[in-house]
Amino acid sequence: MKLELGYVRVSDVCFGDSSSFRDGVLTLDTEALRSMLLENEKIADVRFEIAKPGERTRITPVKDVIQPRVKVEGPGGIFPGVIGKVDTVGSGKTYALEGMGVVTVGKIVGFQEGIIDMSGPGADYTPFSKLINLVLVITPAEGLPQHEYEQAVRLAGLKTAAWIGELAREAVPSRTVVYETPGIPEGLRRYPELPRVGYVLMLQSQGLLHDTYVYGVDAKKILPTLLSPTELMDGAVISGNCVSACDKNTTYHHLNNGVIEDLYAKHGTELNFVGVIITNETVYLADKQRSSDYTAKLCEFLGLDGAIISQEGFGNPDTDLIMNCRKLEAKGIKTVIITDEYAGRDGRSQSLADSDPAADACVTGGNANMPITLPPMDRVIGTLDYVTRIAGGSENSLQPDGSIVAELQVITGATNETGFNRLSAR
Amino acid sequence: MSKLRVVHYINQFYGGIGGEEKADLPAQLQPGAAGPGIALTAQFGEQAEIVATVICGDSYFNENIDAATAQILDWVREWKADVLIAGPAFNAGRYGVACGAVCAAVSEKLGIPTVTGMYLENPGAEMYCEKTYIIATRNSAAGMRDAVKKMAPLALRLARGEKIGASCEEGYLPRGERVNFFEKERGSKRAVDMLLKKLAGQPFETEYPMPSFDRVAPRPPVQDLKKAVIALVTSGGIVPKGNPDRIEASSASHFGEYSIAGLDTLSPDAWETAHGGYDPVYANDDPNRVLPVDALRRLEKAGAIGALHGLFYSTVGNGTAVASSRKFAREIAARLLDAGVGAVILTST
Amino acid sequence: MDGSAAAVLLAVRDLCHRGHRLLTHPLAGSVKPNETPYKSILLSDAAPGTDADSVQLIEKAIAVSDQFGPIRRNWRERELLDFQTVDASLLAAALESAGWNGNNTF
Numbered sequence: 001m002k003l004e005l006g007y008v009r010v011s012d013v014c015f016g017d018s019s020s021f022r023d024g025v026l027t028l029d030t031e032a033l034r035s036m037l038l039e040n041e042k043i044a045d046v047r048f049e050i051a052k053p054g055e056r057t058r059i060t061p062v063k064d065v066i067q068p069r070v071k072v073e074g075p076g077g078i079f080p081g082v083i084g085k086v087d088t089v090g091s092g093k094t095y096a097l098e099g100m101g102v103v104t105v106g107k108i109v110g111f112q113e114g115i116i117d118m119s120g121p122g123a124d125y126t127p128f129s130k131l132i133n134l135v136l137v138i139t140p141a142e143g144l145p146q147h148e149y150e151q152a153v154r155l156a157g158l159k160t161a162a163w164i165g166e167l168a169r170e171a172v173p174s175r176t177v178v179y180e181t182p183g184i185p186e187g188l189r190r191y192p193e194l195p196r197v198g199y200v201l202m203l204q205s206q207g208l209l210h211d212t213y214v215y216g217v218d219a220k221k222i223l224p225t226l227l228s229p230t231e232l233m234d235g236a237v238i239s240g241n242c243v244s245a246c247d248k249n250t251t252y253h254h255l256n257n258g259v260i261e262d263l264y265a266k267h268g269t270e271l272n273f274v275g276v277i278i279t280n281e282t283v284y285l286a287d288k289q290r291s292s293d294y295t296a297k298l299c300e301f302l303g304l305d306g307a308i309i310s311q312e313g314f315g316n317p318d319t320d321l322i323m324n325c326r327k328l329e330a331k332g333i334k335t336v337i338i339t340d341e342y343a344g345r346d347g348r349s350q351s352l353a354d355s356d357p358a359a360d361a362c363v364t365g366g367n368a369n370m371p372i373t374l375p376p377m378d379r380v381i382g383t384l385d386y387v388t389r390i391a392g393g394s395e396n397s398l399q400p401d402g403s404i405v406a407e408l409q410v411i412t413g414a415t416n417e418t419g420f421n422r423l424s425a426r
Numbered sequence: 427m428s429k430l431r432v433v434h435y436i437n438q439f440y441g442g443i444g445g446e447e448k449a450d451l452p453a454q455l456q457p458g459a460a461g462p463g464i465a466l467t468a469q470f471g472e473q474a475e476i477v478a479t480v481i482c483g484d485s486y487f488n489e490n491i492d493a494a495t496a497q498i499l500d501w502v503r504e505w506k507a508d509v510l511i512a513g514p515a516f517n518a519g520r521y522g523v524a525c526g527a528v529c530a531a532v533s534e535k536l537g538i539p540t541v542t543g544m545y546l547e548n549p550g551a552e553m554y555c556e557k558t559y560i561i562a563t564r565n566s567a568a569g570m571r572d573a574v575k576k577m578a579p580l581a582l583r584l585a586r587g588e589k590i591g592a593s594c595e596e597g598y599l600p601r602g603e604r605v606n607f608f609e610k611e612r613g614s615k616r617a618v619d620m621l622l623k624k625l626a627g628q629p630f631e632t633e634y635p636m637p638s639f640d641r642v643a644p645r646p647p648v649q650d651l652k653k654a655v656i657a658l659v660t661s662g663g664i665v666p667k668g669n670p671d672r673i674e675a676s677s678a679s680h681f682g683e684y685s686i687a688g689l690d691t692l693s694p695d696a697w698e699t700a701h702g703g704y705d706p707v708y709a710n711d712d713p714n715r716v717l718p719v720d721a722l723r724r725l726e727k728a729g730a731i732g733a734l735h736g737l738f739y740s741t742v743g744n745g746t747a748v749a750s751s752r753k754f755a756r757e758i759a760a761r762l763l764d765a766g767v768g769a770v771i772l773t774s775t
Numbered sequence: 776m777d778g779s780a781a782a783v784l785l786a787v788r789d790l791c792h793r794g795h796r797l798l799t800h801p802l803a804g805s806v807k808p809n810e811t812p813y814k815s816i817l818l819s820d821a822a823p824g825t826d827a828d829s830v831q832l833i834e835k836a837i838a839v840s841d842q843f844g845p846i847r848r849n850w851r852e853r854e855l856l857d858f859q860t861v862d863a864s865l866l867a868a869a870l871e872s873a874g875w876n877g878n879n880t881f
Contacts, residue, residue, distance in 0.1 A: 350842065
């Protein structure tokens, strides 16, 4: 599959009487956007705010971050099976609006959501402080059950991102990158000498607030399978997960997956990037065994020499990570795993819930228990009401002066396990 | 801003007193810097000065740890040190242990930060890496310049109470705590680079070393229990009353071999526990609870097992080093194999 | 049962020693052990003997859980309901995998 990804630079976002994207400036008619989103009766109201890098603004509680994209040429549409039709994506031409994010905010449950600070010490730990964020604050219909609220918020964010993407259909990208993955026989023919490398992408799939969707299919229900890396660039994988803020993969992370980009950078020269194997992280032990056996079988089938395995979450998924690693290594496939750590506030506890000597090559996204103090901000988009209730916070998190004392866990994307950030630990 | 005050600990060799023949030199103090202290002083510039140097023989220290440490603590207090530096000891074992012990005591008892330098394999490194900061050095004094270059700035930062970075940033041996820091490249790129090295068989460094486990593959099951000779081995410390072999209550240095020939049970009159890690009341009341001689004799009489071996082996598991345990096990296993024992019941507490 | 998530883990451990087999992972869900008032774990009926894997898994889970320390806060009614909902959702996923259609017994 071959995808031309055009990165369209967004230099500013503002509200106006009509929506357009011109010369890098996105103007939004919020009334139009609002009526479109309120077509879903489950949403009672939605408010729009803009947060820019460097502002003393705090966004919380964050559900998801999405990058607007649009399919310019080729089959299918962005977020297939959810917004777009189910046609296979990943080929043709797609534009990505670089420099902005759509952030959904809404209290679905009284915990687990995250914080994005646009300035201050917290900003260093989230990639989203560097984006111009269009924030959607979503109020559910009265008495709406949580899982319906979650779905409504999820869809609202994706719809908005796709709607904004459409505005840029005629734009001119500032740079274009061509991502191409040959089919298996063609790849063997082209790169006989290069090591065959795959990317095992583990998806959170445990239940409400812990789910991921592939072409609209709940990842809990899938058997591990093969994707072309470019399919993720068109939104084939989207997030229904908000737990915990620091190591959940937002839809933005799926669209801009760092492992995929960095493997492509060496594809054809130092390695043959064969493809992406997605697998899940379930609660049922037999499912874990099935998925890890299946993943190892697929990797062997593909004739992989090596694989990078990334996970999502902590605790139970650590078991899947280690199972996958051990089984691949047992088949002679060399692995590197990417994880984060929960080594306690003093960094002295055991970082992972499971381990194995076979996991001798590990990249870490840092210790999520690290204490951090976030200074008070001038503006809060969303509500601070839940700060004492979010994972990584405590009764004493919210100080009288508005500063927050909590763990790195509370910051969206802080210890991301697809290697998105430069944060590490030793 | 006044200069930070440093006290420096070195051994008889680096103090210019003499070599191995002077290793019994008692601890002595002299004002100012000596030996590697001169190089450290150059690194400090205007920010700190070595106000006093403690010179102590390696043998003297290791044989008089309590007295020597107490004396050194007094001196450090007297000279109002802001930080104590020891060594660097490179790969010298007794010197490394001394440096580590001095640093640990000063940190713990006086609350004053300490820094030393050692080669990774120095026994003092494993013993003290968590109690002080040990800069990783080369394995000989050829690495002096590099060691001093890292020890000096770390000492200054510790003295000023500044935040200390991760082990790989500052150059110290990992001390059992994970510290976050920002790498130059993002994790995905680091993963790709690491995989390429691993695929090419080149050395690479994992960012998180898995906790090491000693996995032992289980032996196949006993073929015929009715014919097997079963022996009892315990780390629960069951010994004859009075503990004639003086097995230690913790960090056992040896094991005991005792006869239970002709005994149907262990009587509390003749047996007791030496283990210091659990409440001994129930074991002393009925030692069979820890070493089930009575149960095995019943099985023997009923013909369920071939025989209970007439000797049992006992040591104390409390705080005993893994290396010691391995040593005991090898010896015990050899004796059991010679005696034709087929299986062992190991009781631990 | 009444008690904290940590108490549930200990009860599960005892059941594993008595021959029940773990069907779900004791650390399911990314809500940390010291942050959730609810924890549901699925076990099989007791069988003769003891499943070593289950015992190992629950012991490991207890060790990990212990390092998170005691429960951290008091929740409001609404939040308790939220935690129940998420925990129930995880359990529902497991029950579905276990082939429970609401009528059968194990």
